[in-house]
Structure formats: structure tokens, C-alpha cells
Amino acid sequence: MNLRPHASLGRVLDDLGGTLLDLLLGDGDRPGGIGGVAIHDPLDEPALPQHALVLGVGLADPDEVVRQLRTLARHDAAGLVLRAPVTVTAAITAAVAETGVALLSLARGASWAQLAAMLRSLLAEGDVGDAQPETLAGLPSGDLFAVANAIAALIDAPVTVEDRRSRVLAFSGRQDEADPSRVETILGRQVPERFARALADRGVFRELYRTDQPVYVDLLDAGLDGLKLLRVAVAVRAGDEILGSIWAAVREPLTADRTQALCDAARLVALHLLRVRAGADVERRLRADLLSTALEGGAAAREALSRLGLADQPVVVLALAVLGPGAAADAELAADRQRLSDGLAMHLSAVHPRCAAALVGDTAYGLVPVIRDADGERRALRIAKDFLDRVGDRVRAVVGIGPVARSAAELPEARDSADRALRVLRSGSGAGRRVALLADVHVEALLLELQDLVAARGDRPTGPVARLLAYDEQHHAHLVETLRAWLDAFGDVIAASAAVHVHPNTFRYRLRRLAEVGGFDMADPEARFAAMLQLRVVAPPAT
Secondary structure, three states: OOOOOOOEHHHHHHHHEOOOEEEEEOOOOOOOEOOEEEEOOOOOOOOOOOOEEEEOOOOOOHHHHHHHHHHHHHOOOOEEEEEOOOOOOHHHHHHHHHHOOEEEEEOOOOOHHHHHHHHHHHHHHHOOOOOOOOEEOOEEOOOHHHHHHHHHHHHOOOEEEEEOOOEEEEEOOOHHHOOHHHHHHHHHOEOOHHHHHHHHHOOHHHHHHOOOOOEEEOOHHHOOOOOOOEEEEEEEEEOOEEEEEEEEEEOOOOOHHHHHHHHHHHHHHHHHHHHHHHHHHHHHHHHHHHHHHHHHOOOOHHHHHHHOOOOOOOEEEEEEEEOOOOHHHHHHHHHHHHHHHHHHHHHHHHHOOOOEEEEEOOEEEEEEEOOOOOOHHHHHHHHHHHHHHHHOOOOOEEEEEEEEEOOHHHHHHHHHHHHHHHHHHHHOOOOOOOEEEHHHHHHHHHHHHHHHHHHHHOOOOOHHHHHHHHHHHHHOOOHHHHHHHHHHOOOOHHHHHHHOOOOHHHHHHHHHHHHHHHOOOOOOHHHHHHHHHHHHHOOOOOO
């Protein structure tokens, strides 16, 4: 099977190097793609994708760095990123040479969240889809970093591609040739407020969005710290819709040829932005199809897992459902399902870069890779509880968790177990739980399945329960209610009478009557079990 290659370490350094990342030690041209981004956790055994790039948040001690490099080498990691400045000792140099794990530094002032988002954007190009990527004007479709670099080469100036809110979507190389304000913009991935306010006050955005020609911006007299070069910008539009803009830092006005190249580039960027927008919906549908195929098992399941990046890894299945008020709110409920499914995908991606989540029907499923020989179910339980705690009570949701599936062949059974646990939670039989393993609610699941069997066969109550139901219907005597309460209280008359709000003596009288009317032997354990089972799965529910 052909898979689209992931970005290599060299590609990451080409796009983000010099501004966000610097290679300190190791081979930046190491062959092979980066399999994902992971965050170092000192309290948990790493579960890393192959050739992972690991973000060493809070990692600074040289001895700990050496230990981490050796640990990552056992997991075939591509590199370790530390916050600058990094103290490179002889032991660290030797560990990099020994393990082959590259050591990189993240620029001061840049956030780990920003780096993780940019890396995942670069790596996501080949996660799901066909073997051959689409291209626009010879550049990979949707690859805004490649587009930015191409524009910079055409106009001989460092550029950024920004959205309508002045957020940086991509940037070219050579940003070190610009001024400190440009570096500040890229590190924050957003035009600083003082610059955006100055641009708005001088009507720059208004002028920019009403013309298709480049607009020169001179704020050198505004007294803004860090601003030393002119800017030239052009709007990116699709028809009447403004999608964003391209900004270049220049020392002098562009020549006529370069001005035309910038105008042409704006049309190309519009195509790429539209492709990114459309591709998000297409990828969501494709991921849902692949996830559904994997969960169904069969010959195609292994290939689907491979395209999701989960081949040959044990996984746990999570099944999430939103509890809604009924058909009157179907549209709102569908929107809540999609939002929660997207939220689950984001939450799981923070846990493990190779997690997969998608909405299939009215259930959002997630596949969480786990370490072999570890308690994967309990780990998934913690992950699901953390997610629902973050969601809060605004949306009522529940999560069922299946057992660890160690191969594609075991996935259908794992999904079935997650669905069975989810059904109990949706029915309200889970004793107030929001998350459950099937083992936690197995009896409740069996009772629901017995109810299905009874309903399918049309079975009716028999024996004492049938006689009591008929008597209550004719005389309104509450004998079935009395029997339920007595069985639920294990024969404790005081507790049972309190549950139905009658005096204990009245309750005892009703017990004698139900024994007489129903022919019910209250001392016979088999008769008690039969009555309890019929009341739970055959008889109408208590009202």
C-alpha cells in the first residue's frame, strides 16, 4: 500500500528553522518522515509514534536530557526539542552521537502550544488520504509554508500569510532579514495589538480590502518599537470574500515585475486557502469512513488502520454519545454531536498524536493507542473522565469504553463492548456514571439485552407477577409496587415501606395480600429471583 510521506526533519527545519527552531546536534537531513509530535511527560511511560518529534517541556537538567535521549532512542524517535538556551554538555553531545536522536532548541518567547500546532499542521499533510498529494501551480495543495517560500523567492523579501484577524497562517524563510516587529509577530503567531491598532487607525485595512493592488504601509513615524522596515501587503480574496492577506517586509518599493508577481501570488494563495477550507471537511469525512471501516473489522480493517497511523498497535475504543431532549432539538443535538466529536479528537491528539476520532452515525468513536502489557482500559477511563470534566455540564455526554484490541481482528468485539457500556449509560441504568467500562456495567447491559429479547418475542409476565398485575389493574391495590419495594430492600420492611411512603403496618398487610392473591411463596429464593427478573425485564416499568 502506498502512503503519502510525512514531512522530514529537514523539511521542518526548512519551514520553521531560524525563527522557531534551531538544530543544535544531530543529523538534520536524516531520511524518513516524522511520524508525529509528542510531549515529554516525566510521570508517564511514553507511548510514541514511530519517528516522533518530542517536545521536552520543562526539561533542562543535562543528566535528565541524556536519560531522555536514550529512552527516545529505544522508541526510534527523530528528535528532542528543548527550550533555549540549552546547555550542551559533553555527555549530551555523546548521547546524541550514540542514539542518533537530533537535539533542537525552541526560540525564547515562542510558546510550546504554537510550536505543536505548527508541527502538526506540517505533519498532517500525509496523515489520511491518497498516495499522491494534489498540487496547485506545482506546489502541494494547501501547503501555505511552501507557498510563502515561493512568494519570498519571487519578490526577494520575507513574507507572511495572514487571515482576516491578522493571525499568521504561514511564513517564509529569511525572517532574520526583517525587523524585530516581524519576529515578534511570528513568535506570537499574531500581529501585536499595538501594530494592528495603528494599521486600523490609519485606515490601512480599509484600503487593503477595497483594492486588488498592493498597498504600501509606512509606520516608521509612528514611534512603534521594533518597526524598522516598510511593509507591502495585498489582499487575498475569492470573489467578493476576503480570505486574508500577504505581507512583505521591504526596504524599498517593489519593481513592476515583483508587484505583478505579488498580485499573481494573491490569487494562488486564495486557491490554497479554499483548498484548506474544503479539505478540512473532506478529511473529516474520510477519517470517519476509515474509522468506521476499522471498527467493522474484515479484510479492509488493517488497511484502514494503516492509513490512520495505527497499524500493529494495541488500541482502546471509546464510544461517546450526547444525551439530548428529543426530536424537537434534532438540529441542535446534531451540532452538539459534531462539536463534541471535534473536541474529543483535539483532546485525544494532545494525549497521543496518533489517536483517531470521528463521528459515525450518532456516536463519536475514538481509538487510543496504549502500551503493550499496560492497563490500557484504566488509562482510557482517565482520559475520558478528563475530557468530560473539561466539557462540563453544558452538554450532557457519556462515554463507554471497550477492552484493549491488540489487532484489527479484535476491534469489532472491542467496539461492541464499548457500545454495550454506552447503551447502559444512555439508558440511565449506570447509577449516575458518565464514563464506564463494560465490566463496570455488565449486569445492566445483560438486563437491557434480555429486555430486547423479551420485546422481540412478545413475552408477557406469568405466574405470581401476572396475577398481581391483573389484580392491581382491577382494584388499584399497589401490590406490584409493594413487591418491587420489598425485593429491592432485601425484605427490610421498614426501608421498603419508607420507599413507597406508607406505614410499616400497611406495608405488612399488603405483603400478606400479595402472597395470597399472587400465590407467591416469599420464603422461596427461586420464587424471589423469578419475580425480581420478571419485574425488571418483562413487566411494565414502575411509574
